[in-house]
Amino acid sequence: MRIIQLFSSLSYGDAIGNDILALDSIIKEKGFQTKIYAEKIDKRISSELASNISEFTPEPTDLLILHIGGATKLNQWIKNVKCKKIMIYHNITPSEFFEDYNKKSAEYCKRGLKEVESLNKTFDMVLACSDFNKQNLIDMGYSCEINVLPILIPFDDYKKTPSQAVIDKYNDDFTNIIFLGRLVPNKKQEHILEAFSEYQKKFNKKSRLFLVGNPTGCENYSEKLKEYAKKLDLKNVIFTGHTRFDEILAYYKISDLFLCMSEHEGFCVPLVEAMFFDLPIVAYASSAIPWTLGGSGFLLNEKTPALTAGVMNAILTDNSLKNEILKNQQERLSDFNHDKVAEQFWSYISKFLNE
Helix, strand or coil: CEEEEEEEEECCCCHHHHHHHHHHHHHHHCCCEEEEEEEEECCCCCCCCEEEHHHCCCCCCCEEEEEECCCCHHHHHHHHCCCEEEEEECCCCCHHHCCCCCHHHHHHHHHHHHHHHHCCCCCCEEEECCHHHHHHHHHCCCCCEEEECCCCCCHHHHHCCCCHHHHHHCCCCCEEEEEECCCCHHHCHHHHHHHHHHHHHHCCCCEEEEEECCCCCCHHHHHHHHHHHHHCCCCCEEECCCCCHHHHHHHHHCCCEEEECCCCCCCCHHHHHHHHCCCCEEEECCCCHHHHHCCCCEEECCCCHHHHHHHHHHHHHCHHHHHHHHHHHHHHHHHHCHHHHHHHHHHHHHHHHHC
16 A cells, blocks of 8 residues: 655755655555655656656546645546545635736636635545634535645754854844744734834834845735835834745744734644744734644734734733743643654654554
8 A cells, every 4th residue: 555645846945845854754654665755846856756747647546635725726627536635724824815917826726726616525534724714615515524734844944054144244232022933914014014103113223133045926915015114214124035944043043022913824834843943922812823832822812013013012012921822832832742743743744544
């Protein structure tokens, strides 16, 4: 029996790509023949690990695991394959977030969600990356077994050496606020700018904001953010653009608080990264964010720049409050332990195979 993972575009270093590669290692450790097939494959990934989907011929004894994070020909193709099938659902951003910035992305998201809904009778089991994702599938008419499985996160990578150049550049007495995520409309970086404006002007002039993320695909949104920062007369707002991994590590290392105003996340790996780097988190309670935080961090039920700034200041000036938040975050972080999630994944797979 083979256990085959499928995905539209396999990239090295992103959350879904890391998850697929980690699951591949677990399947191999359990003694199963396995491989990854995709429509597009990052050149840095060896052909031993992954091959083009055109080279794959399914067999009736196979178990196929299709990862879904967007529209893909695989979504239609898998309907006609006769073998056991599992979906891992990473969620798809609603198209309305992109309508004013990238019509192509908006259409891609709209088509992807329609495809996911059309697959509601196709799979024998689904693994959803959060409770939010699970509920989305239930709302789309999925009635098969749905289990929640967090993304496998490569924590050992975060122990690598950070960029000394970044650390040296910002090694001063400023308070550093960070958000990490693509510069795309659902992340709502404009609301981060508004909250930071209130914080900088009312509480702490010696403060700095890092918006760490690539604007690829929504360059016009990125430019609007930069114009808005000027309009707000903000000082020390750093748009990092394309950022190497060692630089990302450095930005986390030198930051004091993680601020998230996103309005759509299927999981939000950077929240877990912030927990790992022991940064107190302030986040708007949307989509999967409350589930990922799991009672930790500081959740905001409304977006008011003045309120958000006041919360940021309270955490950064009250050590007892900050320490309580960090304690709760470390407890939640243990739920994402690599071995724990790996064991959870295999318990679902083994139970499924034995039924």
